[in-house]
Amino acid sequence: MDYMGNKEYWDKKFIQRSDKPLSPETALIDNIKYFKEGSVLDLACGDGRNTLFFLKRGFNVTAVDFSNEALKRLQRFVKKLNYSVDTRQINLSVDKALKDIKIFDNIVINHYRLSKNNLLDIKNHLSFSGILFVSGFGHKHKTCGKIRKEDLIKPTDFDVFNDSFELIDYIENEDDRGFFVTYIFRKK
Numbered sequence: 001m002d003y004m005g006n007k008e009y010w011d012k013k014f015i016q017r018s019d020k021p022l023s024p025e026t027a028l029i030d031n032i033k034y035f036k037e038g039s040v041l042d043l044a045c046g047d048g049r050n051t052l053f054f055l056k057r058g059f060n061v062t063a064v065d066f067s068n069e070a071l072k073r074l075q076r077f078v079k080k081l082n083y084s085v086d087t088r089q090i091n092l093s094v095d096k097a098l099k100d101i102k103i104f105d106n107i108v109i110n111h112y113r114l115s116k117n118n119l120l121d122i123k124n125h126l127s128f129s130g131i132l133f134v135s136g137f138g139h140k141h142k143t144c145g146k147i148r149k150e151d152l153i154k155p156t157d158f159d160v161f162n163d164s165f166e167l168i169d170y171i172e173n174e175d176d177r178g179f180f181v182t183y184i185f186r187k188k
């Protein structure tokens with residue numbers, strides 16, 4: 001699914017951003033204790049504020065987005081810090097979008113809503129006891145022009161998991177930006 005807008009919308013947004021990465025997601029920082037040492041797949045990574053956070057903590061990161069402008073910025077930030085990252089330009093709205101992606105210890109989906117078909121495939125890309133972290137605007141968020149109803153993460157999104165994941169934490173937050181949810185799953 002396209003989140004908030006199409007590739008053109010996002011490319012333009014990233015071209016207009018200042019030359020500094022944003023700070024990492026607070027929900028990630030607060031919950032880093034759940035992550036397994038090793039590798040991270042950052043899906044819909046944008047220009048990589050969270051990828052940079054993981055690189056600095058010694059994880060190997062593969063970062064995926066459909067915006068080449070976002071990935072170009074991420075590569076620039078990473079080079080400046082003397083790290084390296086594997087970036088892949090993939091449109092996550094197509095079925096089997098992860099077919100060429102290998103297996104990771106952790107998968108992060110932050111402020112993006114993955115389609116049910118691709119969520120169903122997530123378990124095939126996680127190692128044993130691998131962690132899936134999903135965070136973003138949740139079902140009680142009041143939609144406005146920017147965040148659309150179809151962008152909201154709903155509890156039923158995860159029905160596709162059946163018995164393959166254990167929910168190890170669920171957090172709700174509300175502030176002046178809206179209603180946020182964080183789901184942390186461990187692969188069984």
Ligand SMILES: C[S@@+](CC[C@H](N)C(=O)[O-])C[C@H]1O[C@@H](n2cnc3c(N)ncnc32)[C@H](O)[C@@H]1O
Nearest residue numbers: 001002003010044045046066091092093110111
């Ligand atoms: C709100 S940003 C979140 C970026 C990053 N995860 C973060 O937390 O800063 C949403 C991201 O989803 C990407 N995106 C939207 N639709 C997509 C699609 N169909 N395939 C891949 N990436 C997509 C956008 O390019 C953008 O980088």
